[in-house]
């Protein structure tokens with residue numbers, strides 16, 4: 001069993017983050033201690049429970065009682081109504097301040113469960129058992145929790161760090177190819193931001209990683225998680241450097257919204273966003289060799305073809321992004337492989353010009 005013991009230090013303490021192939025089995029003792037004699041609420045979704053509920057068996061033996069709280073699969077879980085329903089069920093079942101919450105699912109379940117835990121009785125302890133690649137390398141790390149309002153994703157939430165994160169890459173063996181691609185693009189993002197060696201590993205091993213090989217995935221998840229940990233530790237509540245994690249997200253979020261959140265997975269939209277950022281960065285001196293390596297790697301992901309949205313629609317949506325900043329747009333642009341900068345001096349006219357050329361290129365290709 002490969003096992004990587006990571007640690008995130010944050011203003012409220014430390015969160016151990018355990019990554020590896022089969023680590024949930026090895027971690028039984030720690031988890032069992034944490035739930036012993038407690039009322040435990042497992043928040044999960046039907047698909048995840050159908051595939052993997054057996055890994056929860058040791059918890060049910062130690063907990064005073066274990067309640068399974070099912071929420072819809074995917075983004076539909078992150079609503080005020082679902083959160084309210086969970087609080088109601090927890091009250092009904094006798095949930096108290098010292099009860100425990102286990103988030104068992106992808107980033108949607110994790111964001112919702114963390115939010116529900118952070119608000120219930122002013123804060124319950126919870127652990128994250130992320131079951132998608134995106135959740136293992138990104139969503140479960142850093143303490144951000146959120147639900148969506150009808151008009152804006154992640155618009156209500158709080159920082160509430162889990163007690164521990166256990167990312168078992170064996171759970172990823174059942175993940176559909178599109179979800180693996182989406183998560184691997186977030187790994188690519190971390191590699192471009194700060195880890196040229198991880199970039200090289202992606203170039204070398206992409207085929208096996210895309211096939212969901214849990215042993216090959218373990219060190220890659222650990223490296224991407226470690227890269228995120230380092231950024232979050234330097235900027236725990238997103239005042240500055242943490243915005244780097246937004247690489248590819250400015251256009252990515254706008255594309256997701258323009259296409260109605262149905263056509264592209266989050267990571268796939270970020271893939272298009274990274275390509276666009278590379279174009280903007282080249283105009284400011286990103287070396288051609290680095291730009292080409294990024295483009296070639298993104299190409300190997302075979303992003304789904306999409307109808308090109310109107311430039312005006314995207315410009316409006318980019319302006320609405322909550323990370324756009326009060327005083328203007330911010331873009332994260334690579335300066336080399338393993339280094340990026342936050343740029344706020346790009347005019348709307350310059351972005352509009354680049355966007356028109358970018359959209360024309362992928363309209364030709366489709």
Ligand SMILES: NC(=O)c1ccc[n+]([C@@H]2O[C@H](COP(=O)([O-])OP(=O)(O)OC[C@H]3O[C@@H](n4cnc5c(N)ncnc54)[C@H](O)[C@@H]3O)[C@@H](O)[C@H]2O)c1
Nearest residue numbers: 047073074075106107108131132134135139144171174175
């Ligand atoms: N909090 C953060 O810092 C942060 C960071 C990035 C993303 N996010 C959030 O994460 C969410 C996206 O998360 P996601 O990409 O994990 O998607 P997801 O949670 O919506 O899951 C995608 C699908 O995969 C299924 N699934 C989960 N585990 C599986 C498994 N092991 N095998 C087979 N199917 C499985 C789910 O049931 C769902 O249908 C978004 O809401 C996004 O806002 C949060």
